[in-house]
Amino acid sequence: MDMDRLEIRARLEGVNPSVLTMVLVQLTGDMELLAHYAPMLSKPGEFADTIMPVDLALLYDKLATVLAEPGHKAPVITPEQLHQMMNAFCKEQVSERYLPMLFEDLEFKIDPPAFDRASPAAKTRSKDLKVLIVGAGASGICAGIKLAEAGIAFEIIEQHSDVGGVWHENTYPDCGVDSANHLYCYSFALNHNWSRYYVKQAELKDYLRDCAVDGGVMQHIKFQQEVLRLEYNEPTAMWHCTIRDKAGAVRTEIVTVVIGATGQLNQPSIPPIKGLESFKGTQMHTARWDESYDFTGKNIAMIGTGASGIQAGPPLAKIAAQLTIYQRSAPWALPRHNYKNLVTDNVKWVLAEVPGFARWYRFMLLWAYGDAVHDALIIDPDWDGGTLTISKRNADIRTLWETYIKEELADRPDLLEKAMPDYPPFGKRALRDNDWFTTLKRDNVELHNTGICHIEPDAIIDKDGTRHPTDAIVFATGFHASRMIYPMEVVGKGGQTLRDIWGDDNPRAYLGICVPGFPNLFLTYGPNTNLAHGGSIIFQSECQVHYIIECLANLSEAGDKTMEITQEAHDEYNTVLDDALSKMVWTHQGVTNWYQNKQGRVTTNSPWPLVEYWQMTRRVEPGVFTMKKEQ
Incomplete structure (x- = not known):
């Protein structure tokens, strides 16, 4: 490292000391250092200053000395030592079942890609594959990068003018991630230069575009084109894809494989409210934001207090004459360490320059915000603590979350009943507090939870009969999440469509990826793959893309x-899935959420811990697919 020891030491100050400790141990192989510092480390996610100043200074000194040493070579760390380091870092025994996943994320032991393991014949046959990816969001870009690495021909059809998916479509004020950025990114493309720990929409979209460019994907994308129909041709075993370009011209492309990467959150949902068609003011959904409209000095109605409402509400309140918020149920809005903080130059430097730091930092986030709370979402059938909680662990979390809301609204007891959720933690998506409670206390903000009776040309009438003059309506009302691969028509074997099987809102798939009757069709962010306990949806996308590449390698290896996917494998998986879902908080009595379809079935969420889904998608189980050379 071309920097002297004192300058390096200065750069280390203010950087997470628990992570620095792991880096020092890894670079020196000194397990006595681990034993010394282990009792002082803070648990991942607590971000506490628990190392005494004298020990912290020693840590800086030792690490700076190692980093300044010309040509320093780190010793080989054994799997046993790495496991010991994980146990110390996590302040608990890390289960053996997590080790393969965590080893890979730390780049300690990486499973070779499927086509690196394939025979020469399989690699040759893979050149005959032609893949069409529908959508250039995070999943579509990930699929493109991995197909490019495997040497498989592909193109991406994207209906918009740029990449990004939801991060292109959603541009409402303060739109951003509520997962930590250093986890909400590709494991193979860590970004050391995030400006914030939780960035806003534009920066995340730029990251995805950079990944598409660096991964050689951009030249394969056809923008402003829409896939209207996908039809499987049985005699040729090919997919016929009907595509319309921006000029309105329609063409058909023929491919061997289709990857649907359209996701769950792209069909805005606007509730059917009596009189809405008579409204003369401006109305818009948060996912279809009109940036030309000036909300300054207006009487704004915001309907919905979910993820987009809790972000858009505060900035709107600052410029509105009046913001009236209509809430069906109160959100869990929680504090999160570093949510509004900028990433310091020191942290950026350490992430980029100190070997191993970025990986251990990501490991910390994965452990803290991954499966750590998964057990709190499982219903204890013997629990007798009332309907607002589902288990002892869930009740403990409710106590913490309730305490935070009570502290935030201590000076406004009139708001407390409206703002306190009446359902268990995790029954709906847990959100980050974006100055939400501060906003509710503003003089120009009113929160209503009685419901809307009807809408008039210039006002909303609530169910109490009160008339609220309204210039603009903002629908922060989410999406038709259960309408997947929509509105395109997807026709499989025998002329059967996905809509015939799924109806309007009851999608099912094996691992959320494969559907019987639709050969060589794969989905990403499909049925029951959304995460509602932690982690990152990009983690899920990587799991799915990994599995798809494994499938294509199997196909090429067999010469088929x-x-x-067989009907039997699909049905067996969904039986186990439904059983697991029936024990989760989202199905608890009285809980309603966007995870459920009209029949109350959870169609969007995965009940599995991250590690289980990771394991499920590592390899293709023998016998679960019907393989054919020709039809």
Whole structure:
């Protein structure tokens, strides 16, 4: 490292000391250092200053000395030592089942890509594959990068003018991630230069575009084109894809494989409210934001207090004459360490320059915000603590979250009943507090939870009969999340469509990826793959893309032309899935959420801990696919 020891030491100050400790141990192999510092480390996610100043100074000194040493070579760390380091870092025994996943994320032991393990014949046959990806969001870009690495021909059809998916479509004020950025990114493309720990929409979209460019994907994307229909041709075992370009011209492309990467959150939902069609003012959904409209000095109605409402509400309140918020149920809005903080130059430097730091920092986030709370979402059938909680662990979390809301609204007891959720933690998506409670206390903000009776040309009438003059309506009302691969028509074997099987809102798939009757069709962010306990949806996308590449390698290895998930494997998986879902908080009595379809079935969420889904998608189980050379 071309920097003297004192300058390096100065750069280390103010950087997470627990992570620095792991880096020092890894670079020196000194397990006595681990034993010394282990009792002082803070638990991942607590971010506490628990190392005494004298020990902290020693840590800085030792690490700076190692980093300044010309040509320093780190010793080989054994799996046993790494496991010991994980146990000390996590302040608990890390289960053996997590080790393969965590080893890979730390780049300690990486599973070779499927086509690196494939035979020369399989690699040759893979050149005959032609893949069409629908959508250039995070999943579509990930699929493109991995197909490019495997040497498989592909193109991406994207209906918008740029990449990004939801991060292109959603541009409402303060739109941003509520997952930590250093986890909400590709494991193979860590970004050391995030400006914040939780960035806003534009920066995340830029990151995705950079990944598409660096991964050689951009030249494969056809923008402002829409896939209207996907039809499987049985005699040729090919997919016929009907595509319309921005000029309105329609063409058909023929491919061997289709990857649907359209996700769950792209069909805005606007509730059917009596009189809405008569409204003369401006109305818009948060996912279809009109940036030309000036909300300054207006009487704004915001309907919905979910993820987009809790972000858009505070900035709107600052410029509105009046912001009237209509709430169906109160959100859990929680504090999160570093939510509004900028990443310091020292941290950026250490992430980029100190070997191993970025990986251990990501490990910390994965452990803290991954499966750590998964057990709190599982219903204890013997629990007798009332309907507002589902288990002892869930009740403990409710106590913490309730305490935070009570502290925030201590000076406004009139708001407390409206703002306190009447359902268990995690029954709906837990959100980050974006100055939400401060906003509710503003003089120009009113929160209503009685419901809307009807809408008039210039006002909203609530169910108490009160008339609220309204210039603009903002629908922060989410999406038709259960309408997947919509509105395109997807026709499989025998002329059967996905809509015939799924109806309007009851999608099912094996691992959320494969559907019987639709050979060589794969989905990302499909049915029951959304995360509602922690982690990152990009983690899920990587798991799914990994599995798809494994499938294509199997197909090429066998010399077959098609693979179709068997009905038996699909049904067995969904039986186990439904059983797991029935024990989760989202199905608890009285809980309603966007995870459920009209029949009350949870169609969007995965009940599995991250590690289980990671394991499920590592390899293709023998016998679950019907493989054919020709039809």
